[in-house]
Amino acid sequence: MTELNTLGLAEARDALRKGDTTSKELTQACLSAIEGAGALNAFVHHTPEIAMKQADAADIRIKAGDAPDMCGLPLGIKDLFCTKDVPSQAGSRILEGFLPQYESTITSNLFGAGAVMLGKLNMDEFAMGSSNETSVYGNVINPWKVDDRDLTPGGSSGGSASAVAADLCLAATGTDTGGSIRQPAAFTGTVGIKPTYGRCSRWGVVAFASSLDQAGPMTKSVRDAAIMLEAMCSHDPKDSTSVDLAVPNFEALMTGDIRGKKIGIPKEYRMEGMPAEIEKLWADGAAMMKDAGAEIVDISLPHTKYALPAYYVIAPAEASSNLARYDGVRYGHRATLAAGDGVTEMYEKTRAEGFGPEVQRRVMIGTYVLSAGFYDAYYNRARRVRTLIKKDFEDVFAQGIDAILTPATPSSAFGLGEMTDVDPVQMYLNDVFTVTVNMAGLPGIAVPAGLDEKGLPLGLQLIGRPWEEGDLLSSAYALERAAGFVAKPSKWW
Amino acid sequence: MSIDQNTAARVAKLARIKVEEAALPALAEEFNTILGFIEQLNEVDVEGVEPMTSVTPQRLKRRADVVSDGNQPEAVMKNAPDAREGFFAVPKVVE
Numbered sequence: 199m200t201e202l203n204t205l206g207l208a209e210a211r212d213a214l215r216k217g218d219t220t221s222k223e224l225t226q227a228c229l230s231a232i233e234g235a236g237a238l239n240a241f242v243h244h245t246p247e248i249a250m251k252q253a254d255a256a257d258i259r260i261k262a263g264d265a266p267d268m269c270g271l272p273l274g275i276k277d278l279f280c281t282k283d284v285p286s287q288a289g290s291r292i293l294e295g296f297l298p299q300y301e302s303t304i305t306s307n308l309f310g311a312g313a314v315m316l317g318k319l320n321m322d323e324f325a326m327g328s329s330n331e332t333s334v335y336g337n338v339i340n341p342w343k344v345d346d347r348d349l350t351p352g353g354s355s356g357g358s359a360s361a362v363a364a365d366l367c368l369a370a371t372g373t374d375t376g377g378s379i380r381q382p383a384a385f386t387g388t389v390g391i392k393p394t395y396g397r398c399s400r401w402g403v404v405a406f407a408s409s410l411d412q413a414g415p416m417t418k419s420v421r422d423a424a425i426m427l428e429a430m431c432s433h434d435p436k437d438s439t440s441v442d443l444a445v446p447n448f449e450a451l452m453t454g455d456i457r458g459k460k461i462g463i464p465k466e467y468r469m470e471g472m473p474a475e476i477e478k479l480w481a482d483g484a485a486m487m488k489d490a491g492a493e494i495v496d497i498s499l500p501h502t503k504y505a506l507p508a509y510y511v512i513a514p515a516e517a518s519s520n521l522a523r524y525d526g527v528r529y530g531h532r533a534t535l536a537a538g539d540g541v542t543e544m545y546e547k548t549r550a551e552g553f554g555p556e557v558q559r560r561v562m563i564g565t566y567v568l569s570a571g572f573y574d575a576y577y578n579r580a581r582r583v584r585t586l587i588k589k590d591f592e593d594v595f596a597q598g599i600d601a602i603l604t605p606a607t608p609s610s611a612f613g614l615g616e617m618t619d620v621d622p623v624q625m626y627l628n629d630v631f632t633v634t635v636n637m638a639g640l641p642g643i644a645v646p647a648g649l650d651e652k653g654l655p656l657g658l659q660l661i662g663r664p665w666e667e668g669d670l671l672s673s674a675y676a677l678e679r680a681a682g683f684v685a686k687p688s689k690w691w
Numbered sequence: 692m693s694i695d696q697n698t699a700a701r702v703a704k705l706a707r708i709k710v711e712e713a714a715l716p717a718l719a720e721e722f723n724t725i726l727g728f729i730e731q732l733n734e735v736d737v738e739g740v741e742p743m744t745s746v747t748p749q750r751l752k753r754r755a756d757v758v759s760d761g762n763q764p765e766a767v768m769k770n771a772p773d774a775r776e777g778f779f780a781v782p783k784v785v786e
């Protein structure tokens with residue numbers, strides 16, 4: 199039998215059902231893989247005791263014969279999710295020592311279904327970053343390697359992507375505000391789906407930009423994504439934007455039959471200076487979907503170019519408001535004060551010590567665009583542009599488009615430290631293909647589709663209609679089958 | 692639109708983040724780079740377009756205005772850097 203930690207969710211579920219293995223064995227295999235993978239710096243808080251306890255409970259449930267799909271399957275949990283009595287720091291120094299006294303709705307759903315938590319996963323601080331270089335825990339390393347450089351796994355869910363790609367867990371949770379699930383998935387040859395805004399409860403997930411944040415699964419296959427997404431979704435009265443819609447059996451909807459479906463190719467995504475390899479991958483993807491029976495249609499999303507600048511108004515604005523709560527009073531870090539320091543000095547010193555440079559930068563940009571005199575010029579204008587971005591998508595869906603195919607990222611994984619000396623905007627461009635989806639609240643999935651000439655994975659993105667994740671997963675399954683991506687990083691860690 | 696050091700200092704103050712004097716020029720420059728990128732939004736004709744308030748068509752849900760949770764002061768105070776006698780403690784606020 200193959201090593202148990204290399205299994206996906208579906209294979210492991212089926213093996214558990216047949217009695218070929220136990221959750222305990224699966225969990226132990228993952229725990230030893232994690233132990234041997236310190237060099238990747240993906241897991242930052244280890245919870246083996248919790249894992250073994252959950253695994254034992256899962257094995258009893260499986261034996262009793264009424265176990266849900268996720269029962270007994272070992273997962274990594276992004277550090278952004280509050281997990282009761284387990285450190286949940288959002289990759290930030292300001293939440294050092296914070297032990298949530300409650301469980302996020304999503305982790306409650308997963309653990310309620312019998313899933314096992316192996317530990318917490320590294321990420322960019324407060325999910326702000328595209329390379330996992332802003333974390334208080336240090337950089338995450340991509341298991342993919344083609345020369346002596348250490349490569350980024352992408353961000354902000356870099357720990358999740360690295361852990362899944364390196365088979366340290368069967369799957370992981372991620373969150374996506376501008377591409378933080380899909381970009382790291384593409385950089386590591388894994389699958390990541392961001393569902394429609396409102397599908398997954400945000401309760402207990404540390405907030406970055408509340409109108410854009412959505413959680414989703416990061417997995418080894420499209421089928422696994424369907425299985426885990428269903429377990430994560432629920433209507434939650436504790437999140438006022440959570441949607442009261444039945445959660446379908448996504449796996450059952452995933453037929454992979456795309457005959458007659460209309461797949462849109464947006465001309466605005468053909469960016470100037472796009473690497474030929476990305477362009478080819480995209481064309482190949484379209485050809486594969488055509489071969490599978492879909493109709494390929496050229497479409498236009500005219501406001502695409504403005505999504506990223508609008509995002510860099512809206513996301514920092516919401517972050518500046520959300521992160522105001524880190525004041526050294528109720529939880530987390532408080533700076534040591536000098537004699538005579540008042541409450542304002544406490545706030546200022548605490549936040550200067552607790553937040554890293556990128557978080558400080560975004561909080562201050564957000565403060566600026568919301569400040570008196572600039573609110574209309576920046577914030578309200580960005581919200582108007584956001585309305586237009588969403589309308590672009592509504593127009594093409596009204597024309598009968600079922601899904602939109604785009605590249606997931608403008609390049610393959612780059613070297614850690616290579617973007618340090620460029621201005622912040624260059625780093626922001628990583629999200630150019632993914633951010634539109636958050637701005638419009640739509641579901642989007644990254645599927646590994648090939649290797650570049652260096653041998654690094656590249657991903658394609660499919661964007662679906664709101665609430666139709668089942669249909670989107672079905673198209674993604676067709677693409678996955680046609681692309682036949684099976685490469686794995688060879689173990690060096 | 693260009694941000695000078697005074698504006699950068701004012702924004703840092705508003706955000707309640709202590710920034711050393713020496714770090715202000717670099718910060719102002721970063722702000723200008725990012726704001727320069729954002730300036731593109733001025734090319735868009737937004738005449739008559741409503742600012743988005745909700746990305747999904749649903750309106751915010753309401754619930755009855757009743758106590759639905761509470762009575763757990765220990766859990767609430769558990770993570771406080773300084774909690775005394777059931778209160779969060781902070782430096783003196785009022786003279």
